[in-house]
Amino acid sequence: MHTENLYQQLAGHYLKAIxxxxxxxxxxxxxxxxxxxxxGVSLSTALNACRQLEQSGHLEARPRSGYxxxxxxxxxxxxxxxxxxxxxxxxxxVGIHERVSAIIAQGQQRPVAVNLAGACGAPxxxxxxxxxxxxxxxxxxxxxxxxxxxxxxxxxxxxxxxxMARQALVSRIKxxxxxxxxTHGCIEALNLALRAVTxxxxxxxxxxxxxxxxxxxxxxxxxxxxxxxxxxxxGISLEALELAAHTYRxxxxxxxxxxxxxxxxSTMPDANKAALVAWCAARQIPLIEDDTYxxxxxSEAPQAALKAWDQDGNVIxxxxxxxxxxxxxxxxxxxxxxxxxxxxxxxxxxxRSTEVLGQIAVADYLDSGAFERxxxxxxxxxxxxxxxxxxxVAHYFPAGxxxxxxxxxxxxxxxxxxxxxxxxxFHAALKEGIRIAPGLMFSNSNRFNAYLRISCGMxxxxxxxxxxxxxxxxxxxxxxxxx
Amino acid sequence: MHTENLYQQLAGHYLKAIxxxxxxxxxxxxxxxxxxxxxGVSLSTALNACRQLEQSGHLEARPRSGYxxxxxxxxxxxxxxxxxxxxxxxxxxVGIHERVSAIIAQGQQRPVAVNLAGACGAPxxxxxxxxxxxxxxxxxxxxxxxxxxxxxxxxxxxxxxxxMARQALVSRIKxxxxxxxxTHGCIEALNLALRAVTxxxxxxxxxxxxxxxxxxxxxxxxxxxxxxxxxxxxGISLEALELAAHTYRxxxxxxxxxxxxxxxxSTMPDANKAALVAWCAARQIPLIEDDTYxxxxxSEAPQAALKAWDQDGNVIxxxxxxxxxxxxxxxxxxxxxxxxxxxxxxxxxxxRSTEVLGQIAVADYLDSGAFERxxxxxxxxxxxxxxxxxxxVAHYFPAGxxxxxxxxxxxxxxxxxxxxxxxxxFHAALKEGIRIAPGLMFSNSNRFNAYLRISCGMxxxxxxxxxxxxxxxxxxxxxxxxx
Ligand SMILES: Cc1ncc(COP(=O)(O)O)c(C=O)c1O
Ligand SMILES: Cc1ncc(COP(=O)(O)O)c(C=O)c1O
Numbered sequence: 010m011h012t013e014n015l016y017q018q019l020a021g022h023y024l025k026a027i028x029x030x031x032x033x034x035x036x037x038x039x040x041x042x043x044x045x046x047x048x049g050v051s052l053s054t055a056l057n058a059c060r061q062l063e064q065s066g067h068l069e070a071r072p073r074s075g076y077x078x079x080x081x082x083x084x085x086x087x088x089x090x091x092x093x094x095x096x097x098x099x100x101x102x103v104g105i106h107e108r109v110s111a112i113i114a115q116g117q118q119r120p121v122a123v124n125l126a127g128a129c130g131a132p133x134x135x136x137x138x139x140x141x142x143x144x145x146x147x148x149x150x151x152x153x154x155x156x157x158x159x160x161x162x163x164x165x166x167x168x169x170x171x172x173m174a175r176q177a178l179v180s181r182i183k184x185x186x187x188x189x190x191x192t193h194g195c196i197e198a199l200n201l202a203l204r205a206v207t208x209x210x211x212x213x214x215x216x217x218x219x220x221x222x223x224x225x226x227x228x229x230x231x232x233x234x235x236x237x238x239x240x241x242x243x244g245i246s247l248e249a250l251e252l253a254a255h256t257y258r259x260x261x262x263x264x265x266x267x268x269x270x271x272x273x274x275s276t277m278p279d280a281n282k283a284a285l286v287a288w289c290a291a292r293q294i295p296l297i298e299d300d301t302y303x304x305x306x307x308s309e310a311p312q313a314a315l316k317a318w319d320q321d322g323n324v325i326x327x328x329x330x331x332x333x334x335x336x337x338x339x340x341x342x343x344x345x346x347x348x349x350x351x352x353x354x355x356x357x358x359x360x361r362s363t364e365v366l367g368q369i370a371v372a373d374y375l376d377s378g379a380f381e382r383x384x385x386x387x388x389x390x391x392x393x394x395x396x397x398x399x400x401x402v403a404h405y406f407p408a409g410x411x412x413x414x415x416x417x418x419x420x421x422x423x424x425x426x427x428x429x430x431x432x433x434x435f436h437a438a439l440k441e442g443i444r445i446a447p448g449l450m451f452s453n454s455n456r457f458n459a460y461l462r463i464s465c466g467m468x469x470x471x472x473x474x475x476x477x478x479x480x481x482x483x484x485x486x487x488x489x490x491x492x
Numbered sequence: 493m494h495t496e497n498l499y500q501q502l503a504g505h506y507l508k509a510i511x512x513x514x515x516x517x518x519x520x521x522x523x524x525x526x527x528x529x530x531x532g533v534s535l536s537t538a539l540n541a542c543r544q545l546e547q548s549g550h551l552e553a554r555p556r557s558g559y560x561x562x563x564x565x566x567x568x569x570x571x572x573x574x575x576x577x578x579x580x581x582x583x584x585x586v587g588i589h590e591r592v593s594a595i596i597a598q599g600q601q602r603p604v605a606v607n608l609a610g611a612c613g614a615p616x617x618x619x620x621x622x623x624x625x626x627x628x629x630x631x632x633x634x635x636x637x638x639x640x641x642x643x644x645x646x647x648x649x650x651x652x653x654x655x656m657a658r659q660a661l662v663s664r665i666k667x668x669x670x671x672x673x674x675t676h677g678c679i680e681a682l683n684l685a686l687r688a689v690t691x692x693x694x695x696x697x698x699x700x701x702x703x704x705x706x707x708x709x710x711x712x713x714x715x716x717x718x719x720x721x722x723x724x725x726x727g728i729s730l731e732a733l734e735l736a737a738h739t740y741r742x743x744x745x746x747x748x749x750x751x752x753x754x755x756x757x758s759t760m761p762d763a764n765k766a767a768l769v770a771w772c773a774a775r776q777i778p779l780i781e782d783d784t785y786x787x788x789x790x791s792e793a794p795q796a797a798l799k800a801w802d803q804d805g806n807v808i809x810x811x812x813x814x815x816x817x818x819x820x821x822x823x824x825x826x827x828x829x830x831x832x833x834x835x836x837x838x839x840x841x842x843x844r845s846t847e848v849l850g851q852i853a854v855a856d857y858l859d860s861g862a863f864e865r866x867x868x869x870x871x872x873x874x875x876x877x878x879x880x881x882x883x884x885v886a887h888y889f890p891a892g893x894x895x896x897x898x899x900x901x902x903x904x905x906x907x908x909x910x911x912x913x914x915x916x917x918f919h920a921a922l923k924e925g926i927r928i929a930p931g932l933m934f935s936n937s938n939r940f941n942a943y944l945r946i947s948c949g950m951x952x953x954x955x956x957x958x959x960x961x962x963x964x965x966x967x968x969x970x971x972x973x974x975x
Contacts, residue, residue, distance in 0.1 A: 148627065153616070155618060337849070354589055367849075
């Protein structure tokens with residue numbers, strides 16, 4: 010396993026300077042000689058750092074003049090439109106599962122060369138070898154593991170739950186391992202949370218746009234989604250929520266992805282987080298938090314979870330290792346606050362304890378410290394991929410395209426100009442072997458049809474660049490519509 | 493891995509003769525010399541066969557006279573009482589989860605030396621080493637397995653689903669692998685089946701007594717259980733069911749364990765199975781079948797599933813490898829007939845696809861043929877353990893104790909004389925480090941309080957014999973009650 014090299018540290022140093030605006034587009038980089046002296050590094054280290062920044066699109070080499078900070082086309086992109094504060098009617102909430110699964114099924118019928126629809130990293134971004142070693146170690150330590158029913162404590166393996174409790178500290182959550190119930194991914198956690206606090210027919214407030222999986226869960230449980238407008242920058246709008254609570258007095262729960270929201274990529278400022286937790290507590294509206302993406306944030310200080318502000322157990326925290334450690338394992342967890350006993354009961358009745366092997370394998374890995382190194386590498390790769398995809402969008406998509414570059418995560422949320430239809434784009438792209446996630450998957454209303462979500466999980470290859478170029482041409486060719 | 497030896501085959505031959513009554517209690521076995529000639533085996537083979545039958549309690553050695561068929565005390569036990577046909581009121585159905593989990597929690601608070609409460613085999617009965625090898629092979633074949641989200645077909649790994657479809661043929665079910673959805677055990681399958689065909693508040697007919705896990709699922713889904721009396725021999729009473737359908741016209745589903753029912757151990761005759769399937773089809777009552785135990789049946793011909801008679805997709809078949817192959821894996825499946833699309837949707841929304849690793853590991857094992865050999869050994873061990881536990885019950889429990897020796901499975905359902913209370917017994921036994929499953933766990937009504945379920949999953953050791961003896965003394969000491 011390669012740890013962070015000197016040249017990567019050096020590249021990181023200059024990246025920060027570019028981000029901060031200390032080095033601006035068109036500026037000349039210090040010469041290699043100056044870099045060697047200033048940082049006490051070798052020529053090859055200085056060169057490698059510059060090459061990495063060139064590859065990630067931040068620098069360009071000009072013959073005989075050295076490296077220059079590139080003018081990033083993406084800085085010319087307008088930010089996404091702020092949402093209208095109008096609320097869709099929760100009573101209209103039907104058929105989202107059919108719509109979404111039709112799109113997924115259509116996407117699977119044709120051979121796809123470039124899949125931009127997912128929200129997952131490429132397999133090579135995950136530490137397969139280390140996880141395999143963890144599995145082998147677990148089987149050596151417990152040779153008759155498969156002969157025993159269930160984990161040694163009912164809600165999951167103690168070592169895994171302890172590791173998760175330690176992990177939660179990063180998001181400023183203080184939990185005892187006993188408060189953690191291991192689940193089959195965040196999806197099962199969300200199901201349990203919603204089942205604990207609602208009855209069929211209830212209205213649940215959600216972000217708009219939101220992760221389609223959540224809409225499918227709501228539909229499958231007979232719940233009605235009340236979509237609350239979200240800012241692409243700061244997430245759920247507290248004003249819109251206030252308004253919604255006046256109109257619909259019986260909101261039975263609120264589900265929020267506070268950090269790196271899917272699909273927006275928004276992260277709530279701490280002040281909004283604190284206000285939201287207090288608002289829900291005051292109204293006794295259970296607040297269900299989906300923390301799937303927090304660990305993929307690029308910000309210096311880790312993002313806090315809503316649960317960090319929870320004082321009376323009103324926040325149900327749902328988390329997962331699916332995006333950050335092992336897409337091929339079903340490992341998530343829930344800390345259900347006031348509803349702990351009820352969620353324990355529901356989990357037991359719904360699927361019994363989660364299988365033990367993965368929990369033990371992963372607990373070892375998390376404890377070895379390699380996890381933190383893996384996360385750093387993952388974040389760096391995703392950042393570079395995200396920036397390159399954004400650059401391509403800026404370069405190739407028609408003028409008027411809008412996009413926010415999120416502070417982490419796996420995807421970009423792109424707004425096409427002229428109210429073009431992402432549904433039409435989906436079909437046109439699929440014919441050319443390119444899969445995208447059209448905006449209409451992320452809401453029960455039709456208001457995101459001019460948006461698409463593009464994955465940044467894959468390495469930025471020539472093939473990917475080519476696909477983005479083709480996609481841009483397809484967007485340009487779509488008819489514009491009246492707003 | 494040891495395959496079935498010659499001496500085991502020979503022992504099996506004489507066991508059949510004892511079972512069939514050809515050799516009766518008190519009869520003298522052929523001498524070792526005669527056995528050698530008759531079967532063309534060595535002295536040690538003949539001797540080992542007799543020793544095995546002695547160990548399993550079927551023969552006794554009399555000094556200088558050879559081996560004799562033992563008089564089995566258990567043949568003196570009266571069969572369990574047939575149920576009264578009176579139906580409990582489904583409206584009374586509340587609080588079973590609390591009752592059951594209180595019992596489970598109490599059972600876990602005290603150190604337990606001998607656990608007779610479970611319905612699982614001892615870890616040594618399962619092929620841990622082969623499963624481990626399967627895992628290693630899977631990780632070699634797919635080194636980046638953990639980096640990929642989900643199986644290669646949405647409802648589970650093709651190889652595993654194909655293996656399960658082949659396995660289902662043994663129960664006379666013809667399924668294409670596409671009809672199989674992999675689940676987290678039979679528990680998740682039952683949840684999905686019930687969610688597919690019911691709404692909260694609906695009445696669901698179940699066997700009485702029945703597996704407490706099912707009652708907990710019903711309660712967690714807000715469903716009402718209508719308990720249908722069952723014969724300890726032939727399972728659910730079709731007459732009682734008919735009666736129930738007249739009284740409660742809105743039965744929304746029926747859940748049945750046709751083979752080796754838990755806790756009764758009953759197996760429905762084929763004629764009853766056919767009649768039940770037709771009855772449900774005629775009334776359009778979805779029939780949910782729990783096939784957890786079929787593969788543990790001792791009968792010559794494998795037991796057919798209800799699904800074998802299904803003509804119009806009205807039977808939802810739920811199965812699991814938990815009891816028969818790997819208690820430490822969460823691997824089950826469902827074939828949902830008419831509700832296939834709805835169950836697919838619910839599974840996706842509830843927990844996404846089941847993790848891949850175990851599926852691949854197990855598919856390999858099932859295909860190697862070793863599975864069939866494992867099952868033979870498992871059944872033989874369970875049979876011997878079951879017979880020995882029954883023998884101890886016959887020997888030590890007070891006169892008037894009733895019990896049916898089931899034709900397979902993991903447990904005995906014992907009826908205490910004089911309406912003694914199994915709840916009282918549970919507490920008394922726990923004080924002595926012995927855990928049992930009291931009858932009141934298996935029904936929402938109180939009518940099985942004079943019963944207990946005793947596990948036969950553990951090797952019959954001196955310690956176990958001692959515990960059964962202590963348990964018998966505790967039963968004898970309990971006050972008798974008016975019927
Ligand atoms: C916001 C959000 N929550 C949950 C999930 C799924 O989580 P898991 O795979 O852990 O069930 C996803 C990913 O698809 C997601 O985007
Ligand atoms: C009748 C019956 N169904 C289902 C189960 C549990 O099945 P699984 O562990 O596959 O979820 C059991 C065992 O406890 C059982 O007795």
